[in-house]
Each structure stands twice: as structure tokens, then as C-alpha cells.
Amino acid sequence: MKIDILTIFPEMFTNVFNESIIKRAKEKDLIEINIHDFRQFSKDPHNKVDYPPFGGGDGMVLMPQPIFDCVLSLKTYESYVILLTPDGETYNQKKAYQLSEKKHLILICGHYEGFDERIRTLADMELSIGDYILTGGEYAAMIITDSITRLLPGVIKSSSHENDSFNNNLLDYPNYTKPRVYKGMEVPEVLLSGNHQKIQEYRKEESIKRTKLRRPDLLER
């Protein structure tokens, strides 16, 4: 899998993708992540990428030319182009699984007050990571890249993400580790029983209980 990210703030990504699981996935060639500063594609005499909106109004609007040229320099028949914007479809675990099957993703980070409407024509999908407004699409690109990378074969054990929250519309069951008693709080007896069937049943029940309590909307789906 290859992910190309278009931004005017490439340095925001430096540490994020050089730590932990993503770092190891890159070292093992399970993922290639490239950050592209689309300002370098600007044909404006002053290298500008944004101008005030036609018709007036606050803020600056990203121009189509640098983003079009940058996307077209990267795009092949295998590419899937995603525009990050608060008015896109809401991202979730199901979409993470679907996108983890793609060979090549191009993520476009919007910024400032907005982007020229014609940029939408480049996108196969528009995604939002939630009903709130960020300063730009960079955080969304990081979150989407992270959640997809951990699903790629070989990155983490598949059994680790098969039990994740949101799979089968259920939240995860509670986990415990050493010690057996901490500040008077005990690990449930069944987890120490060695009876794998009972443990599985307990976990399933706890998963359902927790989902009913915290996210009843998931059970209705």
C-alpha cells in the first residue's frame, strides 16, 4: 500500500509517521507514505496557493491549480483520491477496512477557510473524521493513515484487530493484566480459570453490556 499526502504543512507529519507501529510498518516495506508540499506546484509568481474568495467574504480559498497539478503528477489507474473536509462522509472502522484494500491512496488536506469547489472533482471520496472543524485536513490524514496502516497484513497480528471495538458493531470487552489485585480491585475470576470457552462467553457478554450502556446506536445498526 502506498499513501501520498498533499499538504502545505509537510513538517506536521515528520514525527507522527516515524514512531511506533507505523515506523515499523515502513521499515518492513508494508506501507510507503510520502508527504508532498503542493506549494511546490504553484505557478503563481509569488508561489501562492490561496486567494480571497470571488464574491467577497472572510479568509482565503485554496486555488485549484497547485492541487490539480500535484494530484495528476501522482495519479495512476490504481489510485483512489480522498479529499479531507468536514462536509465529507463520516469516517469509521468499516471505511478503514475498505480503504485498507486499496493499492494507492492520495489524501488531499484542505486548509484555511476552504478550497475552490472545483477541487472536489478530483476526489473519489470526501471524508470527515467527525462533526467538528479542524484548522486543516492534516490531522484527519494522520488519523486515517494510522487506522488503515494497522489493518494491513503483517503490521500487527490480525487477531489483535479482529477483536477491536466497532468490529461487528460492538465495543471491546474489558482487559486486565498483572497484578490480580490492585488497590483492592480484583481481576474477574473467570479470566483466571483457564476455561477458554467460558472466557469467550464472558467477553462476548461484557462487549454487549458495554455497547448497550455506552453506544446503543451501534446495536441498532
Ligand code: ADE
Ligand atoms: N478539515 C477540517 N475539519 C475536518 C474534519 N472534521 N474532517 C476532515 N477534514 C477536516
